Amino acid sequence: MASTKRIAKEFADCTTAPPPGISITLPSDADLHTWHVTVTAPPNSVYAPGRFGLILKMPTDYPFKAPTINFTTRIYHPNITNDSLGNICLALLKSENWKPSSKIINVLEAVRNILVEPMPDDPLEQRIADEYKRDRAEFEKNARAYVERYAKGTVNFVQAPDPKDDKSKNNDKNSGAPAANPGRAAGRQGGSGSGSASRPAPPA
């Protein structure tokens, strides 16, 4: 597979000289196509000092097709869905912009950049985008509350169960995160934030 060599090289590049605020682990040595990425929010962003877990997946025809990224840590952000899926909207990942020679490292830097500078004009969460534009103080307060609630302590890489494919959850369970609590995904979906011992209790 042509992509193996490429991915191995990219992984080596990213781990030997990791870009600032980003660390990468492989959940399984057998599968180079799924990476666990921990992004530490830049100090000048409202999300500092939060640490966010991301799952990065490369399709089999990578690098001809773009990788996919999901936040596993919940985040209050106009461009990232405020649910357990953590979908992110990045121009770089769209098929018309992705080039086979685009590099993962650039994608990760772009992710870190939108933590500093959200793009409220191209939102996935319209409400948060509106708030970001109209009432920055309120936005920052909410974003900080989310960081406080979800983005401190051990980063988890438990991905929400794919509605189409329940098994995906099992693949992610034996990841670098501490013993996954089966109830956690459901708990997070409801937004209650409870159910994970590793996370601090939500603010009252």
Added chain:
Amino acid sequence: MQAMMNKDAAGTIPPQTRKRKAAEATTSPTPDDTLPNKRPQLTSAGKHQLEGPEAAPPTPLTTTTSHNGNDSHSDADPAADAMDSDDDFMSNLSSEDDMIQEDDSDNDVSNPEDFDFDDEPDLDSGNKDSQQTMKRNYLDIEFKVYRPEDIQKQQDDLVDEVNMILDISKEEAAILLRHFRWNRERLIEDYMDKPRQVLDAAGLAQTAADQPRLQVIPGFMCDICCEDGDGLESFAIKCGHRFCVNCYRQYLSQKIREEGEAARIQCPADGCNLIIDARSLDLLVTPELTERYHELLMRTYVEDKESLKWCPSPDCANAVECGVKKKDLTKVVPTVSCLCGHRFCFGCIYTDHQPAPCELVKRWLKKCADDSETANWISANTKECPKCNSTIEKNGGCNHMTCRKCKYEFCWMCMGLWSEHGTSWYNCNRFEEKSGAEARDAQAKSRVSLERYLHYYNRYHNHEQSARLDKDLYMKTEKKMVELQKQSGMSWIEVQYLQSASQALQTCRQTLMWTYAFAFYLARNNLTEIFESNQKDLEMAVENLSEMFEKPVQDLAQPGLKVDIMDKTSYCNKRRVILLEDTAENLAKGKWTFNVDLVSGAPLVNPTSAPGTSSRR
């Protein structure tokens, strides 16, 4: 086309043209009683004859009919001439005059006259036949049909032209033209002005480097797959971003096959927006993929131009050019007809839906998809809860109903509150409780809108089905014509009237079908009355013709019936065009009042408050 022109007759006649017409009428070569004899020759002339004035003879490559109000190209073309040839008094010139002045002269003068014409067209339309109107024809849409080779040639011509004027290669000219959406004037102007920016924006290199070719470069490593074997063939377009041939091929085939991209495939290098030209592509991929690539390029040409659309008929590769813009669609129903015989609306690509405007068609189809069968069933089997209006089906048991949603208890028979039944439970013999009467009242109201819809839907559906049956009949027509020839000794030409009749039936049914969808959205007023009267006339005539057409062959051989059928055929066609023209004219002038908004889509009037069930039927 003679029959087509006569149809104006009973229609609207602007006063200022009356005199001219009267004079012409005396010189008219077709007094009414000679019509039937003339018809067979006419009908044999072309199968499009029955389809209305917008269907021109199929022979010329580009089919143009005369005018519509939106675009006033006035190039005289042979098709239009041929069509008018029978009507020597219909001068092209004057009809154009009328068209250009549509907004002043036509508007104020002719309208009062519009309303006074025939309510009993059967009796006197014959006399009016000889009067020809000079008024603008609101039905005529100007359009041209292009075959694939014409489309290719248009592109090639433009490319050649730009190639010569700007002194750039043909591949580059093509890329530039695509970037400018084939607007040659703007391209040339902009390029002369600021060539650098234009090349940059279009994704072309500034330098005139050598023609790209496959190369083996020692020590080369592909940035995509990270392979670096000896003898690895690599390729780069003018930007110099070099990748191995395998990656290049996979990249291109993915773009073309999976993403359907052609005109804007960029260099695979991150951040490089140079477009890969057709010649480089031919060098790299399989012929099969190249073919697909050129097909996609062709597609972008048609899709880039607002005035061009593909014929939606299966297996038809033609495109139609028409000047009607999207914003005009509330004013006109631009029906065009492809060389393959398919008639469709240029605005929405749906099959011919005259007289209903695109927006109404869209709503109607959606409504029917949502409603029709379900509505029928609901109407027959359910009632609404008197309290919360949930639709309830009684699937057995007693008349004591408890609404699942709001827990309201009522009697299924009288719809009254169950507690008001007192001790006479299970025996609903009382007549007027207050709550029951009110509930029945509300129910009745909500059913009115449903019934109104079903009224129109059933008629729409009926014509849709009849048209399908008529189509089967059409298949049998040819056999019938052969038989008739044997039995009656008539010539092939002489039995053509059967085919004309069959075609008239189908076309008219198609029109009738859409008149019902149209009428559903019409508010009640005088215009609607006129419309319904026209609709009734056409419907009656079509049913008559349909009946005659189904008669056994031995009956058809009788000369009397033949004349009757020919008369009825021409009458149907005439009535159809009258109805369509009248509708089109009022649409163009914005005179219809709809109970929905044609533009934004919100209902203006609750359909229940405009009960539209026609008293005529």
